[in-house]
Amino acid sequence: MNFNIYCDESGNSGGNYLDPQQPFYVLSGWLVPQNISYRAKNRVKHFKDSYYGEKEELKGSEILRSNIGQHNANTLFREIGEYCTPFYVIAEKRYCIAAKIVETYLDPIHNNKIPMEHTWKNAERKDIADLIYNTCERAIEEFGRVYKNPEVNKFTQVLELLIEELNEKGFIELGKIFSGAYDYMDAIFEEEFSMIEYFPNNAMRTLNLPIFISFIQLIEEFSTKVDLKKVSMYHDNTKQFYKAYPEAFNWYAAKKKEDFKLVLQNGQVILSSLKKLKSMSFTDSLDSPLIQAADVFASFLNMYSTRVMMDKKISPESKKFGKLVIGGLLQSSKSDGLRLTDLVSSKYFVKKLAFSQGLIDELPSKESLIEYPRFSLYSM
Template sequence: MPLESTIYLDESGNDGPNYISAQDPFYVLGGWIVPDRKIVDATVLMERFRQAHSSQTFDLKFKMFRRRPYLLCELMTKLGEIGLVPMFVLAEKRYCIAGKIVETFLDPYYSSKLRGHFGVDLEAKREIANTLYERLPTSVLNEFAASYREPSQTGFESVLSRVVASCREHVNAEVAELMLGSEDRLGDIAAAELHAVDAFGKGSATINAPCLISMAMLIEQLGRKHDISPQRIVHDEQGPYQTDFARIFQSFLSAPEEHRFQLEGMDVPFGAIRNINTLEFQKSEQQPLVQAADLLAGSIAHVAKKLVGEESLHVQESELAMFAFLPMYVPQLRLANPVCSERMLKRIGGAIREKMGISETDESSNSHAEQTRWTSTLPPGDMIPLLPARGSAAKPKGHPDHRIKIDLPFYSIANEDRELVLLLPPDVSMAQTQRDQRMYLLWTDKALAEGFLSDQDWVGHSVVEFGPPELDEFIELLRQGSQWTDWVYFQFPQPHGHMPIKRLADDLERVWQRSKRLFQTGLASEVYRQHEFDGEMVYSALMGTGDYVAIRISDGLRGSGDTREEALGDLQKTIGDASSVGQ
């Protein structure tokens, strides 16, 4: 039976509608899940802590303990021992500005260049937001944030021009062109933002509002999974925004279940709140458990600020980081939503690993990453970026490039049931061979495949083709085949060599998934371009590695470069060299 619980919340880094803050680069909404039967025990514990360490005040704040983090670690340990569970939403303000640029100028409802699927491809939006976070100058991000505080068509026109120019210079031409897709609808975008303020008040334009909704969604999910039975949320007083936040919360209580939308790149898994009864606001000096939430939120903000500034954590701060970020690493429970850049997530993970003595490649460390993948701000490691920034795959001098090129379609040999033939050594049975003695055969030249088959006495077999339409089937066949062998062999019997079958399946799936996502979201029109050289068809593409290729369709001649223009120029040179050799 899930415990009836109250969630006590407080915040750190509250700058209202101001997303620009060098002093407070993070906004944190943190708190404790308190089983109702433990409220008295927790309140008594907090009172004893106050009397022991700050008896002259009735409102404990993190800043009182900034230089005594060991006391906060002791307190959090004791709160945990009596059954309290921490949770938080961590918003990196610079990343949130980048995310807001994506939400504003790359909304498929207003953009002529995007399809509706882009709106639900959170990984794509997070990828672009992270690129803007890393590549755009702070002055451009700040200019957008200032414009967003007072939305108007004129203001958006001015800042869009700056964002587009900066994307061309620091990111790539493709992202810049995508931004221009909303150029004709800036008046409508500004009107929509103003309508939200009219409907929910100025509080809806603050970073606090989406973080409060995100926190409510975390709590709602715990309730729907019957991990707890959340009765109410108790939040520190919110001054002029308190009425606005109450109105926003009420809208979720009365919303239809099918209602859906995204906020700041955050996943909103439910359209309505059905498991939380009320949102209350109480003065922190009158509620010790709200003070406990302040101590948690302040601890998270303090450590996060040092990490993003690449400052070293002293021993006690490392211990505090373990306690503060613990909700990110609890298996099976979603207790945290870090809305942060990839860089910041890596630093949090690095601090935890260092404290635990785990190397970056350790399996247990990787399992932590798997458990918290849902919080990621970037595509997971098995996804190829859709719109990587120019030069993002640059390698140090002397670093080998191990990429290989395999042209579709593939050809193989299959029986009447389209089961691929598994080649064994001569005159032995399947049971007499080991995995490394068996292999599947693949060709990129149909004539070679047909020539090999004609030399065999196999009845009911034929050469089968696997092009783009059959790629999903082909990947599945490779995965099924991996239970029998570790290898595929290309261009048999020519000496092109072996390749691990699982690696081939994984690489093909990653490339294929990128292609499908590009077309589903509408990004393909920017990534792939068609040209004509001397009457022949040429295609150019932005690769997942951040560089460009150009291909002449008639013979597969290729060029490459750091820009599309360089790739096309390299192809022209290659064509010229080939013509000279032919003469």
């Protein structure tokens, strides 16, 4: 059986990772068997005509402003859930800066204190990113600003600030390891600049392209495990990434002499090529009811995540959404090994999500999550 997935995003702030009003970026979609996609589309059309007949199309930013609108959105998700499977990736922008710091300064090619095999130890690297997230506020702020307008000397200044903060908090050994990047600052800058220049419209300076790649990996992994025949992707029109998304997609979709599946330290799988996900194209949301449904879904995910993170009041309908979508999907992904979601976020945010779902009785402070790391690279 062939399948289609209709997707859209929420929280796009370009290269601004520090926007306090938009702490998350979300990419989500609905996977539906091709031969019954018309039923799901008709459900969305019927919903729009019944609740928002005066609107040209469904927009989450408009619908979700009230508890009634959130109730309506939950109704929509239940109805199309009879035919569609939801997928999503949530990226916490501030954590992504911490992860980018690790990627930049702890690259074995550009740091003489890092063994090459540490590249694949993503669990340890995520722990380091979490440590930076919890302890190095100034370095994160400065790196976020520098990344928008990169210069060699500014990359060096961020490294100095990072090591200073690590030393202040007692993580002296980790600071020494980061110092191994000092001799490679020109090469680090050149690589960052060349990656930014490779894709049009500064696509690599935003979260959009990396999260898009994570999303297609998520869909491919799921489709392979359940042995779907063929999947076609439809994304809402986006001028900024009209060239970058297809170029990234085609890099994975192109036939390769050698295909491989890389299993990282924490069990995450990286696929070198796409076998099930055969095509991606852009579609105007006005012409696609299911892309409109993806917009509402992405917006609700973003709104819920933001309110949880900022300790804002969560409406009754948002709580229902969180329990069904956030809690339910996260639990199902753990239980049967079929990942429908990916969270690129700090452990602190995960704890906040768990607290919002009543899965833990007390929310730990960010400070309580700081612990001295025990990394294998210390023994090198």
